[in-house]
Amino acid sequence: MTARKKYLLLGGAFMLALGVPTAALMAGAKEDARAFYERGAAALRRGDARTARIELLNAVKADPQWGSARIMQAQAMLALGDGLTAEAEIERARALGVAMPLTRHLMAQAMLLQGRAEDALREATAGDVEPRYQAEAERMQGRSYQALGQNDAAAEAFGRMLKLSADDSRGWVDIARYRFALGDRGGAVVAADRAARVNPRNVDAVLLRGMLVRDQYGLRAAIPWFRKALAVDPNNVPALLEYAATVAELGRAKWMLGLTRKALSLAPGNPRPYFMQATMAARAGNYDLARKLLQRTNGALDDVPAVMLLSGILQFENGNYTLAAERFDRLQARQPFNMTARQLLGAAQYRAGAYAGAAQALQPLIERGDADSYSLTLAARVQEKLGNDPLAAELLDRASLPVRGDAAVFQGAGSAILRAGPALAEPGSAPAVIPYIRALLEGGNVAQAVVSAQKLQQANGNAPAAHVLCGDALFAAGRNAEAIDAYKKAANLLFDEPTALRLVSAYRRAGAAQKAIGVLNLYLSQNPLSVDANRIAASAHLDAGNWNEAATLLEALRERIGNGDSLLLSDLAWARLGQGQKVLALSLARRAYALQPSSPVTSDVYGWMRYKTEGPSRASIDLLEKAVAISPQHPLLNLHLGEVYARAGMKGRARKALELAAATAGFDQGGRARALLKKL
Incomplete structure (x- = not known):
């Protein structure tokens, strides 16, 4: 048997990643092909699959009958995500005498890249897989089962892989992706972190860790990870x-x-x-x-x-x-x-x-x-x-109301009765239970929703969706402190906009304005372009009297979305007034009122700015009366009108408006209304 035939049958040349020496594979290869091969193998070792592809293509051209070079080229194509070309190279290598048991795992990966999960599974589960590549075959089985929706079988295959190769960085990447697909973000983070620690030069591991960091902590926090990936392979x-x-x-x-x-x-x-x-x-x-x-x-x-x-x-x-x-x-x-x-x-x-x-x-x-x-x-x-x-x-x-009501459950979840079957059959399954709980909340059955949501949360501690839903149920039940705790657990796993804004809403309902601002600042530090978060942050700063911070946020928003938002202009008018810029505040209020003259918000802000610039004029009173006529029970509007009435000497009218404001439960400026009443 020739030297080439021996290494074709052993198949060691193409498992570069497993540390098989390449020197022994050169015997019998043409001299120029060997040089290309060595450079390609070195490039593949350092993670530069593009350079490897070119060098190995030259090796194959120099010696078309060299099966190991074709297998190495297939590995380069797999690294580049080209399953079709990889399959073709493996088939040619097999035709040249490379034994099938030595290539099952590679062929399975090539087929997976083409979306052919069943074909991949047949290759990976073939009974003749070379023992030294069994861990790789199990990894391909796990990926194939996952692609086919057979999650339990996938978990078993990944478990078998770990028993054979506990520190395979590529295997941990696949496990991280599997857990992520199931909603187990906490488990995905653990697996991706291990993959990156085991092999810091595994670009897939570093990249996946960066993507999970982006979800968990924000955009800016992920940038160093992407830079690390590109430092390994600038052309990835x-x-x-x-x-x-x-x-x-x-x-x-x-x-x-x-x-x-x-x-x-x-x-x-x-x-x-x-x-x-x-x-x-x-x-x-x-x-x-x-x-x-x-x-x-x-x-x-x-x-x-x-x-x-x-x-x-x-x-x-x-x-x-x-x-x-x-x-x-x-x-x-x-x-x-x-x-x-x-x-x-x-x-x-x-x-x-x-x-x-x-x-x-x-x-x-x-x-x-x-x-x-x-x-x-x-x-x-x-x-x-x-x-x-x-x-x-x-x-x-x-x-036209100046404030929105409390956040509610999104309608459209369907009938709880129809959703109950799958939920009761799999009480710990998030895909089965989440629609049921949403339907319970929509139907007003908050108590049962809380019970089911807490069970789901206990069974899915690493799934942010379970914590968010539990928080929603507790929030609907008026159990605000517990809702905050649930939202915080979700945010530790996935700090996205819906979770951040839920946490802000819960903090504001609890009267913890500074904590709400802290959450918003943290979210905006990572996601500065979020319109909703910027709007809410500006509102929170206005409530806290942080005029400069509010004005900065609102001006940036106005630059992005223009002057067509009457509520934004109204908020900006309040911020400018707080800064002492009365003339600018009046101009902004006038523009907001022109956009939406039937709104109590714009009527109130325009009337108040006129009052601040020209005193209790007839025009300012007319505008404030219009605001109260549109929204007669709103305490802030009545407070403003009552104060202007008092300044104008209209004590009877002032008393009526101020008494309504002072008597409104939960109104944070009730003390001011009572103080004005004492002066009448």
Whole structure:
């Protein structure tokens, strides 16, 4: 038997990652092929799969009959995510005499990259796998079972892998991804951390750790991890794209463009850089450019929710409301609790003349006690088109209220009776129980929702969704301190916007304004572009009298979203007044009132700013009276009106307004109202 035939049968050459020496594999290879092979193997060892691919391609060209070079080339292609080419190289190697038992695990991985999980499983479970590669075969089994939705079998396969190779960094990466897919974020973090510690040069491990850090702590905290990944492999496309996505959310457009352009130079057919560039163009208002960039994805990402959203927005901005509604409807069907998608669907259907559909889409939003003014106003316009003027008037009245009601459960969870079967069958399963608990809360059965949510939380301590849902149930039950504890546990696992804002809301309800501001500051330090978080942070600073901080946040928001938001301008007027800039405050209040003259908020702020600049004039009193007429029970509006009445010498009217403000339970300025009453 020739030297080449021996190493083909042993198959040691292609398992470079397992530390098999390459010198013994060179015998019989052509001299020039050996040089290319050695350089390719070295590149693959240091994580540079692109250089390895080129060197090994040259090795194969120099000696097309060298099976080990083809296997090594297949490994390079697997590292680059090209399963089709890897499969072809493995098949050629097998035809050249490389034994199948030595390549089962590699072929399984190649098939997984192509989405062929069943074929991969057949390779990985073949009874003739070479024992030294059994751990790799078990790893491929775990991935295959996971892809097929057989999670228990996947867990067993990963367990067998660990018994054979407890410190395989690649195996821990797969376990982290498996746990993440099941909602076990805490377990995913532990596994990803171990993967990165076992092999700090495993780019997949470092990259995954960075992605989990981004979810857990925020955008800025993840950047060092992406830099570490790129320090190992500067041309790693997934790392470039995750880095680009992160800096894009931080508002670093030029930085993102540079990273996506480099990714495109390395992977010209990759659609994700075009999507990120299209999103940035749309944010800048350049919708034509955004459409052109999105078209360059060639439909490869059409089923991705974020792409559905962007596509719908671009159709909406182009006046294609029916097409926009189709995009938003698909997204809403995929994510029924996505309030933004529902709101946009309602807006698109309204513009398209599909008023009944618009009303149906908006219904779950306007049923909430904390429904926003835009949704309420839009729903009112829809009802006007449907001829329901009384309902339209009621919705407009709610839209003009100065404050929202308490946050409520999102409507649309369905019937608790219909959801009960799966939940009772699997009381510890989050996918089965979460819809049931949401339905219980929607139906008002808060006590049962709390019991079920607490059981789910105990069974899924590493799942942030379980803690959030438990917090929602406790919040609905009025058990605020316990809700805060649940939200904090969720935030330790996943500090995203919904969790952060829930925690802020709970702290504010508890009267812990400084703790609420602390949470907001922490979230905004990592996610500075969040509009909702910035709005709430500004409101919290206004409540605390932090005028400079509030003004800074509000001015930054105004620069981003323009001068068309009357509530933002009203808040900014209060901040400027607090800074002593009365003239600027009056100008802002006047602009807010011009935008929405029927709102008690704008009437009050404009009246108060006029009072502060010109005293208790007839104009200021008229505006403040208008605000109270629209919202007669609101204590702050009555306080303002009562104070101006008192200054104008209208003591009877002042007493009536101030007494209402002073008697309102929970009004934080009740003491001020009582002090003014004593002076009358």
